[in-house]
Amino acid sequence: LPKLEELWITESNISSLPDELQNLKSLREIWLDDNHFKEFPKILTKVSTLESISLFSNSLNEIKIEKGDFPNLKYINLCYNQFKVFPTELQQAKNLERVIIWYNEIEEIPNDINKMSKLSTLNLEHNKLRSFPSNFKKLNKLDILVLDKNNLTNNSILEILKIKSLKELDIADNDLTEIPPEIGKLKKLTKLDLSYNQIGYLPVEMNNLQCLEQIGLGKLTNMNWIQAFKILSNLKSLSRVVMFSMGLKSMPYEFSSLQQVKTFWLTFNSFGKEEKERIKRMVPNAELLFN
Numbered sequence: 535l536p537k538l539e540e541l542w543i544t545e546s547n548i549s550s551l552p553d554e555l556q557n558l559k560s561l562r563e564i565w566l567d568d569n570h571f572k573e574f575p576k577i578l579t580k581v582s583t584l585e586s587i588s589l590f591s592n593s594l595n596e597i598k599i600e601k602g603d604f605p606n607l608k609y610i611n612l613c614y615n616q617f618k619v620f621p622t623e624l625q626q627a628k629n630l631e632r633v634i635i636w637y638n639e640i641e642e643i644p645n646d647i648n649k650m651s652k653l654s655t656l657n658l659e660h661n662k663l664r665s666f667p668s669n670f671k672k673l674n675k676l677d678i679l680v681l682d683k684n685n686l687t688n689n690s691i692l693e694i695l696k697i698k699s700l701k702e703l704d705i706a707d708n709d710l711t712e713i714p715p716e717i718g719k720l721k722k723l724t725k726l727d728l729s730y731n732q733i734g735y736l737p738v739e740m741n742n743l744q745c746l747e748q749i750g751l752g753k754l755t756n757m758n759w760i761q762a763f764k765i766l767s768n769l770k771s772l773s774r775v776v777m778f779s780m781g782l783k784s785m786p787y788e789f790s791s792l793q794q795v796k797t798f799w800l801t802f803n804s805f806g807k808e809e810k811e812r813i814k815r816m817v818p819n820a821e822l823l824f825n
Contacts, residue, residue, distance in 0.1 A: 536560060544568050556580035567591055579603040590614055597621040605629065613637050625649040636660050636680070648672035659683055659704070664690055671696035682706040682727065688714060695719065706730050706750060718742040729776065732756050736765045748774040755781040760788045767791035778802045784809055790816040797821045
């Protein structure tokens with residue numbers, strides 16, 4: 535199979551790969567999901583054409599690769615494994631752009647993560663992160679950063695707010711009680727999710743986020759919504775707002791200032807029929823999703 539470009543060996547109860555795999559000189563993608571790999575399959579380093587590797591749902595806790603391995607690798611999926619330390623050994627794959635590693639037990643990110651110089655997407659959802667190394671801010675090509683369902687606090691997110699290249703940031707479901715004013719420096723941000731935190735207000739510096747198109751504000755039961763709507767009304771590119779489980783029975787009048795928004799997600803709220811009609815009149819040109 536010298537011309538094979540994609541190989542799927544999923545849900546096959548395997549824990550190793552045959553040496554003959556290195557003979558697949560055109561292989562670009564390999565999918566090894568839902569197997570029993572406890573060690574990263576070394577034979578994959580012999581397949582220099584690989585651009586994408588998925589080891590979703592295995593039992594890996596480390597990766598051993600060397601300088602020069604995976605010269606063409608751009609994407610790797612390591613979700614549902616057993617990593618406790620982020621595998622910065624991936625820096626040896628010099629062209630790696632996307633790392634998806636949610637649902638592990640990662641508590642630590644080594645300081646040499648900045649050597650992953652082409653990283654553009656990093657998904658660390660549902661890990662155990664409490665802090666970031668000082669070099670994290672040097673990931674100056676990072677566009678998308680997903681950190682929901684970790685243990686992040688107000689101070690621990692300061693390092694990520696120094697990554698001015700960010701376009702999408704998800705810090706939902708952490709231990710945040712406020713958003714630092716430094717968020718106003720992320721002027722390229724188009725998507726931001728702050729849901730499921732204990733945030734009480736939005737910093738005025740968010741007025742600088744003039745590229746922001748979508749914001750998640752779900753389940754923010756401590757939020758000062760009048761103040762929040764005043765901030766959001768100044769974001770002229772904002773077109774999608776998520777506000778499920780607001781904890782309100784009536785919508786503040788200031789909601790009517792969000793005339794630039796095209797779609798509101800208002801599910802899991804307690805608005806009665808009359809209140810829903812009132813809300814519709816407040817933003818007559820918007821799509822309102824109550825259910």
